[in-house]
Amino acid sequence: MLRLKNIFKTYYPGEPNQQKALAGINLDLKQGDFLTIIGSNGAGKSTLLNIIAGDIEPDSGSVIFHGKDITRRPAHRRAGFIGRVFQDPLAGTAAEMSVAENLALAKVRGQKRRLNRAIKKESRTEFAGILKTLGLGLENRLDESVGLLSGGQRQALTLLMAVLGSPQILLLDEYIAALDPSTAEQIISLTGKIVSQKGLTVFMVTHDLRQALKTGTRTIMMDRGEIILDIEAEKRKTLTVADLLERFARLRGRELTDDRILLQAR
Amino acid sequence: MLVNMLTGSLEQGLAYALMALGVFLTFRVLNFPDLTVDGSFPLGAAVSARLIIAGTHPLLAMLTAIILGVMAGLLTGFLHTRLKIAGLLAGIITMTALYSINLRVMGRSNLPLLRQNSLLTIVQDLGFSRMAATLLSFFLIVILIKILFDFFLHTELGLALRATGNNPRMITSLGVAPQKMIILGLGLANGLAALSGALVAQYQGFADIGMGIGMIIVGLASVIIGESIIRNKRIVWATKGVIIGSIVYRFLISSALRLGFSPTDLKLVTAILVIIPLARPRRGWLEGIKKIAMKEKEAG
Numbered sequence: 069m070l071r072l073k074n075i076f077k078t079y080y081p082g083e084p085n086q087q088k089a090l091a092g093i094n095l096d097l098k099q100g101d102f103l104t105i106i107g108s109n110g111a112g113k114s115t116l117l118n119i120i121a122g123d124i125e126p127d128s129g130s131v132i133f134h135g136k137d138i139t140r141r142p143a144h145r146r147a148g149f150i151g152r153v154f155q156d157p158l159a160g161t162a163a164e165m166s167v168a169e170n171l172a173l174a175k176v177r178g179q180k181r182r183l184n185r186a187i188k189k190e191s192r193t194e195f196a197g198i199l200k201t202l203g204l205g206l207e208n209r210l211d212e213s214v215g216l217l218s219g220g221q222r223q224a225l226t227l228l229m230a231v232l233g234s235p236q237i238l239l240l241d242e243y244i245a246a247l248d249p250s251t252a253e254q255i256i257s258l259t260g261k262i263v264s265q266k267g268l269t270v271f272m273v274t275h276d277l278r279q280a281l282k283t284g285t286r287t288i289m290m291d292r293g294e295i296i297l298d299i300e301a302e303k304r305k306t307l308t309v310a311d312l313l314e315r316f317a318r319l320r321g322r323e324l325t326d327d328r329i330l331l332q333a334r
Numbered sequence: 335m336l337v338n339m340l341t342g343s344l345e346q347g348l349a350y351a352l353m354a355l356g357v358f359l360t361f362r363v364l365n366f367p368d369l370t371v372d373g374s375f376p377l378g379a380a381v382s383a384r385l386i387i388a389g390t391h392p393l394l395a396m397l398t399a400i401i402l403g404v405m406a407g408l409l410t411g412f413l414h415t416r417l418k419i420a421g422l423l424a425g426i427i428t429m430t431a432l433y434s435i436n437l438r439v440m441g442r443s444n445l446p447l448l449r450q451n452s453l454l455t456i457v458q459d460l461g462f463s464r465m466a467a468t469l470l471s472f473f474l475i476v477i478l479i480k481i482l483f484d485f486f487l488h489t490e491l492g493l494a495l496r497a498t499g500n501n502p503r504m505i506t507s508l509g510v511a512p513q514k515m516i517i518l519g520l521g522l523a524n525g526l527a528a529l530s531g532a533l534v535a536q537y538q539g540f541a542d543i544g545m546g547i548g549m550i551i552v553g554l555a556s557v558i559i560g561e562s563i564i565r566n567k568r569i570v571w572a573t574k575g576v577i578i579g580s581i582v583y584r585f586l587i588s589s590a591l592r593l594g595f596s597p598t599d600l601k602l603v604t605a606i607l608v609i610i611p612l613a614r615p616r617r618g619w620l621e622g623i624k625k626i627a628m629k630e631k632e633a634g
Contacts, residue, residue: 121507135533162500171491178509181490
């Protein structure tokens with residue numbers, strides 16, 4: 069369904085601060101694949117997501133979606149089939165607009181926006197229905213400004229918005245990193261439910277090695293712009309975090325040193 | 335005297351309210367500092383005055399003014415989004431270009447509309463006094479525009495425009511090109527400014543090349559005054575606030591005149607009116623003063 073062919077990306081080429089972000093990435097995902105992506109800072113995880121979303125164009129290589137080359141297609145013209153949740157819980161919603169208005173914006177994802185009233189009576193019932201699945205009481209706060217919600221509530225709303233309007237791909241960029249553990253847990257389980265219900269193809273970047281092995285159907289580990297480990301479904305079950313760190317050291321000839329990862333690995 | 339001042343403020347406030355709504359759309363909704371208004375407002379005045387003198391029906395003249403105002407806004411939008419010129423500068427460029435264009439349109443720097451047909455004479459011919467005709471026609475136009483404006487900002491397109499001003503990254507990820515929304519918003523805002531200019535020209539009986547100077551600040555003043563009177567941030571209330579703000583601004587200005595300020599001082603008065611609510615002094619400056627006072631007390 070989505071293929072990345074030999075993707076290269078270098079930031080600031082030719083300048084002293086030149087930085088190789090991706091160096092020959094090849095990936096092939098089927099409908100319903102749930103990929104978790106791990107790796108230290110600067111490994112290229114976010115760049116990979118930005119290239120899929122269309123925020124960044126690769127220097128070379130191509131992005132193929134259902135057989136079509138979409139490498140040069142801008143982000144707003146990919147939004148119809150790509151939903152996205154950012155790391156910053158405030159980034160995925162419009163703070164000064166109401167909960168219902170935010171959902172209405174997402175509902176016509178990728179479609180031409182017309183001069184129709186955006187929120188009709190039916191849509192309010194529909195929105196209340198989906199908000200209820202969160203169990204956060206947001207269904208009673210349809211007309212409140214999103215700016216009044218907590219970070220966790222906003223991220224939960226963003227997740228709902230990211231899957232509204234039937235996208236086929238969901239990009240999650242460390243989307244729970246800024247949340248407290250219990251809210252994070254809640255959002256993860258909600259994600260699992262929605263993803264299996266809708267059969268979405270998911271890319272999830274995370275710092276949490278344990279969670280990366282626990283969630284999804286496939287895990288890749290990136291380092292310096294390359295995919296160094298690619299572990300499919302069954303093999304992941306027997307793998308521990310210690311194994312991952314050990315295999316990283318063996319493959320790269322150095323220890324994995326990233327405080328955020330190591331803190332969570334203990 | 336006071337009654338005259340009140341009705342005068344009401345008439346002028348309504349005429350300028352449309353321009354203030356345009357400023358609200360760019361500065362507040364779209365979060366884009368558009369200075370085109372200083373050129374599109376007199377453009378509307380110039381075009382409508384010239385057309386009315388040439389015998390065009392005033393309504394058609396006003397419609398033409400709107401269209402040309404929209405085009406001025408589109409130009410600023412084009413300069414900013416396609417040619418990547420900074421927003422403030424793009425507006426200034428258009429505004430500067432419009433100065434020459436407005437002079438060309440008028441043929442000279444002041445174009446009187448004495449004994450010409452106008453929206454106001456048409457309404458007067460229905461049997462209203464000059465004052466009633468002005469209040470009635472301006473009021474109806476402003477209400478109609480407000481309803482359309484509010485409705486638009488609640489459509490799918492209007493929501494996308496608001497989200498662009500609020501969070502461009504998010505709206506991109508939902509399939510909207512923010513640049514298109516910026517162009518659209520600038521077009522609408524300057525169409526409103528031009529219509530406002532056309533109303534003012536007919537109200538005061540002339541178009542003048544200098545009538546746009548400082549217009550952006552007048553618009554901002556109206557928006558800010560409106561926000562301090564009506565705190566509800568919902569669109570329907572906010573636009574009501576802008577209209578009221580425009581009327582109150584005119585009242586403050588005529589009060590300043592009554593206090594003995596000369597008409598040439600009014601821009602200064604307006605600038606101060608805008609500075610006071612916008613100023614955000616360094617946090618803790620008051621505490622700082624208190625601390626110094628305390629120390630002096632202890633020392634003393």
